[in-house]
Amino acid sequence: MQLDFVSIYYVLFCLIVFFLSRPFKAILRPYVICIANIVFIYSFGIMNFQMIGIVFAISYLFGILIDKLKFKKTFLAISVILLLYLLFMFKYPVLLVYDKFYQPIGLSFFLFKALSYLFDVKAGKILSVKNPLLLFDYLFYFPTMIAGPINRINLFISEIKSKYRFDYKDAKAGGFQLVLGIYEKMVICDYFSAIVAKTLDNPEITGWNLLFGIILYSFQIYLDFDSLSNIAIGSSRLLGIHLPDNFRSPYLAINLKDFWRRWHISLSSWFRDYLYIPLGGNRKGAFIQALNLVIVFIASGLWHGNTLNFLLWGLLHGLIQVVENMIGALLKFLHVGKKITIAFSPLLILINFTIVTALWLIFRYPTMGEVSAVVQRLQVAQPFSFELIGMTLMEQYWLYVLLAIVIITDILRYFTNVFGWFNKMFFPLRWAVYFTMMVTFMVFAVYGKGGFDPSDFIYRWF
């Protein structure tokens, strides 16, 4: 029985771990978390432990070697090569030397955590972790196994080892965020996903109807990943361990640079800290900076997938940012940068959203041929009609409601800490919201079999 994020079993599992980890003294908490991690991984299959064991061994051993011995760069290089090889072995099967290797869940995520640990040890930011239990807990921390966020080891270990002080409000906020993530996935994201499938996957849908589907796909991919992050952050907060935010209203970004400060923040900050800055960042002139940007985003594209489309997706993100930087530099030279940004921010947000949405098409399809077919379908005129898409009147109304909820919530998140604000709400009002969410979840969630399979997490197998 898999502990899928969107299942009652996962919620119960989190509650059990919560109740077991809280009363124990700090010294015992790592053991409880370790057992929870093992149980979680085991639920996805015992074969997952194969690669987990290898990654753990490399990380632990090389962490100590890098910390204690000379030739730190050499040891780092060897460990990075080994870990990256493991990562690319599954993305590029030609590298697979032993066909009995089993691709575990969340490989990309815990590998990047391992790499960040080794880089930090090499940089002297942290000492190597002597207690294998703590390293195991960090690398394979169950809320982050499926899809991050890619947290950093120092904060994690300090929290897991800290003297326990139960913060009721914090735990409550965590529980709510966990539930909210599940709600976001099953009520909103899966609903959009069904409509997207009706448009993008139906060759008879063209023109405005297809455009509608493409825009909705943008929302779907955002909500899918944001929901995963909320579930991870919320369930971790229940246990008293704080993970970094992963999304901050990304579609309200005014340019791609801003977008990547708001989208999958843990991954983009990882690339910034461990690839972009070591390459020189913006410290070696505009040309090198542009080159570094392109390299980083190509790497990001390849991290997501092994097709040319992912590479192209990353490359375009990099190139467009280079162009944006050039325009930004020009506007700064003319001393109108800030004024333009403020005055035209709604337009800039719209333009940025359009660019990101267009690039998501490349992300969605494995080949450019399929992307091109979609673009051709876009040019075939078709009046906008929900009936053509295959939606009933009630489905349309519900879509409007959900879109309004998503947009308003995102605007609120842009300006404030929504969870904090919600927690301070007058309690009958808060419980009224809980009740409304409960009822809407029961009625409108996409769940179960019988022809209503919930869509798979898009990011699970990265």
Add this chain to the structure above:
Amino acid sequence: MRKIIFKLKPFYYFISTIVKLALVVLMALTTFNYLNKQPLFRNQEVNYDDEFFNLPENCLDYVYLGSSHVYYGISPTLIYKYSGLYGYTKGSDCQSFEVSYEYLKNVLRTQSPKLVILDGYFACPSREGCRMESNYIVAQYKLRGEEKYNVIKMLSEEKQETYSNEWLINHNNWKNFENLETFEQLMPQKPKPNREFGYHLYYAFEEYGYAWQLPRYSYGVGKLDEKDVKYLNLIYELCKENNIELMLTMIPYQATKADQDTKYALWQWADEKGIKYLDFFNDDFHYFVEFHGDTSHSNIVGVNMICDDLSDFIKENYSFDHHGTEQLDSEYSSFFKELARYEYHNELDPERYLRTLKEDSNTYYAVKYTAGMNATITEERDALLNELGINLPSNSNYYAILKDKKILYESFDEPLIQDIEGHHIELGSDYLVYDDDYKYLENETGLLFFSGNWYTIKSIDTRYTFWETGYYNYQKMY
């Protein structure tokens, strides 16, 4: 004191959390339970048999178990008419004895009938045409509680998961909810007369079906399936434990020789157990049951004949401490009236039909009488016909068109051909024409009335036809 409060604080939060979680869970379960019962989240195309579960407890005198032969062939309303007993048919498509056993257990949770009647169709080889998976799905809808899940367990694993929580397939019904009319349609409706006490009206007597003459076979004795015997024994034991009489029947249908042979194996089992049975396929071909198109299910005429004979058999062989209640008497009677009024009253109550004609001053009626075919014209019916202006001749065919108790056109022996208000009608000895519709009426006998709403229906609505042949003609033939 402060130290105590400080030390107790974590426990307070712990208990507070537990209490709040419990409240949330309770709220969720209550809300879910409430929503689950709303019509919007039910499968609108299935029968949940709410009517049975809303009956007063321990009110039924008998329960009838079996397949579609039972729920199409047995009308508790008609049995009430003939015997005064309260009954219910708990049948489902191709219902196996295993499912009948679950149905019986479910029934006994709220009822304590004196008699359980089990139709033996499922023992027969013809049942091999049944699609059991879909039959189990239909059967479990009419069950609640433990027995429901026992029947769900008979499904494949994947389907078990789905039907264990029907919410999964139905909670999307809101997508089809368009307006208030949809909402009204979804609200629980009073059971229609074509679905009362488990009986489903299958065919109206809209046109002549063919009458199936039961073949005469020299019967062998077949073999019962082991699983069938197991569940027959379980049903028998369950009845015995609860001091219930068990009775078997074989409701008529187009049975093969193999079916008839297996039927005799079933009677052998019944004899061993001392169980009485009523074989509607009796040797002297008492039954001349009217089928309409299909060869498995009776139409209303056949149902009437079966229920009449069954009631006689029950009255002869069983005694009941029948405790009538005003409420149930009123319900059974009102369903009987509805059944009579709802299109088919002519088959059951020709006098009533003729009285309806008397009240109707707007409709044209065509009358066709074939001489020598012995319609059953009782004195009362004769008087009513006279009141309508009809005087049937004794030796010739008669055709007429009447309205508002006045004969507008009539013809003796010769076919009647007439144009009325732009419509063309022809009445002949074995045919009827209305505009472009031609109906060949083979072996028509007796007195027939036809009516149609000539302003809205093109084809002839022959529902208001009746005769009482078949049974009576058969008697005259032998």
